[in-house]
């Protein structure tokens with residue numbers, strides 16, 4: 026009879042800091058593996074602590090408690106398959122990002138992460154010590170190599186493990202989403218398979234953690250690059266994978282290939298999942314937002330309904346004298362189509378009271394931006410009062426274009442706890458609304474069909490803080506602005522790069538100036554779903570006080 030080996034792959038959603046809860050999930054996965062006759066049950070990188078736990082892992086009481094959970098898991102999962110679980114490991118004054126193999130009641134092996142990622146959202150050099158290059162571990166009738174996440178993006182770790190006897194690679198990951206990252210991962214894994222001649226199993230976690238969303242999409246490839254398995258993206262799943270040993274070594278038996286949605290669907294899912302997990306894991310059941318009749322708040326409302334259900338979302342229209350009838354109609358229509366509670370709270374009385382209160386101090390000055398922004402700040406105050414009173418978290422609605430140039434009022438419409446569209450440029454906001462109107466999936470809790478009517482998407486964007494105001498009065502049109510921002514922010518390019526791409530130097534210089542002078546706003550802004558490798562916050566850390574300006 027041919028040699029065989031069965032692995033239970035647990036693509037699960039841990040919660041950072043919930044050591045008991047994560048251990049309970051690990052036990053349940055092990056039990057499922059035992060019932061399925063598995064030889065090994067595999068969990069993801071740092072599963073016990075949740076990922077990315079950042080500096081929390083360095084706290085001795087925390088990593089010692091995590092290690093105790095691993096020892097308890099080993100004792101509890103003695104009679105059955107081996108269990109492989111990511112955890113911090115402290116010894117000899119060092120702290121490692123480890124993958125622990127538990128068998129027969131003991132921790133029998135520990136793989137220690139060698140390459141510590143230290144770019145974009147990762148700071149692992151600050152947190153962990155680098156482990157040495159090492160060999161594989163034994164389970165049943167085979168030896169397994171487990172480079173840990175970033176280790177799989179380099180040649181040396183897999184190569185050393187293969188040279189010292191690994192017969193296949195099982196790579197545990199804590200790899201967060203960015204647009205089209207699946208291709209990047211696949212390329213790295215194919216390279217590891219080609220270099221070692223071994224099958225590669227890439228196991229990723231799912232779930233939202235602050236700004237990041239782990240998108241799963243666990244997959245397996247045989248030597249030659251053929252895809253033998255793909256698990257769904259973003260969903261928790263437990264799947265068995267079978268290997269058979271032939272004359273050329275282990276080969277993965279063909280399993281199910283879950284579909285890989287296009288980038289529009291994955292971005293939307295990422296925004297929904299990030300909000301659902303942010304609320305679920307922080308304990309908020311309900312959210313609210315100001316619904317203006319514009320496209321940004323309409324999209325945020327749709328995301329909130331898809332994440333939490335219409336009964337858990339409150340939309341509030343807070344009109345001033347500059348709010349048009351079209352905005353009132355559009356806001357109401359969106360709320361109705363989504364099936365949410367819709368409150369109408371005019372701000373004119375409150376605004377008059379504030380204007381009167383400030384009148385003696387403002388005497389002799391001309392009304393301007395200050396007075397305009399009072400509307401936004403009053404809305405922020407009223408929405409936060411509702412948030413406090415009813416325990417509903419306030420969502421902010423600034424898209425990446427606005428966040429980049431500071432086109433929002435600090436302590437006004439920037440008030441709030443989470444921003445699902447923070448990394449989505451305005452031009453993508455329009456397209457995403459169209460996508461949502463024509464697509465529905467079973468992970469959406471909202472209704473199918475046209476939830477954002479075309480008039481919301483097609484009208485010229487306006488903050489409606491004064492008569493006839495249009496975003497284009499003070500900003501380049503969004504296609505131009507977004508293309509310039511893509512160069513300056515996402516590609517870290519210069520004014521000269523903008524000019525080379527056909528943009529006016531003076532316009533590019535103005536945009537760059539706006540990006541730099543609004544750093545203080547972003548520093549005080551709500552976190553939001555990361556969709557790109559250059560999201561505002563951890564991916565791009567610029568000084569607030571900065572006199573550098575590119576040459577125009």
Ligand SMILES: Nc1ncnc2c1ncn2[C@@H]1O[C@H](COP(=O)(O)OP(=O)(O)OC[C@H]2O[C@@H]([n+]3cccc(C(=O)O)c3)[C@H](O)[C@@H]2O)[C@@H](O)[C@H]1O
Nearest residue numbers: 394398401427431432433434435437438487488490499545
């Ligand atoms: N470096 C720095 N560090 C700390 N604070 C700094 C600062 N620079 C300015 N400030 C302070 O920030 C304040 C200015 O910022 P802020 O009050 O926000 O006002 P500001 O940025 O001047 O204006 C907000 C802009 O956003 C537009 N807007 C408002 C609301 C919604 C939308 C939308 O489309 O969504 C657009 C509005 O039309 C206007 O162009 C000043 O009071 C100043 O003291």
Ligand SMILES: Nc1ncnc2c1ncn2[C@@H]1O[C@H](COP(=O)(O)OP(=O)(O)OP(=O)(O)O)[C@@H](O)[C@H]1O
Nearest residue numbers: 315316317319320321322341342343344422438488
């Ligand atoms: N009349 C209003 N009623 C309720 N909320 C409002 C109103 N006006 C603005 N807001 C809130 O402030 C945010 C900033 O909106 P604003 O209209 O100033 O510009 P925007 O960025 O084009 O957003 P939107 O496309 O949602 O209108 C809105 O997304 C909304 O949450």
Ligand SMILES: NC(=O)CC[C@H](N)C(=O)O
Nearest residue numbers: 142174175178199200201
């Ligand atoms: N946890 C990690 O090591 C993640 C780094 C890896 N390069 C990724 O983003 O997938």
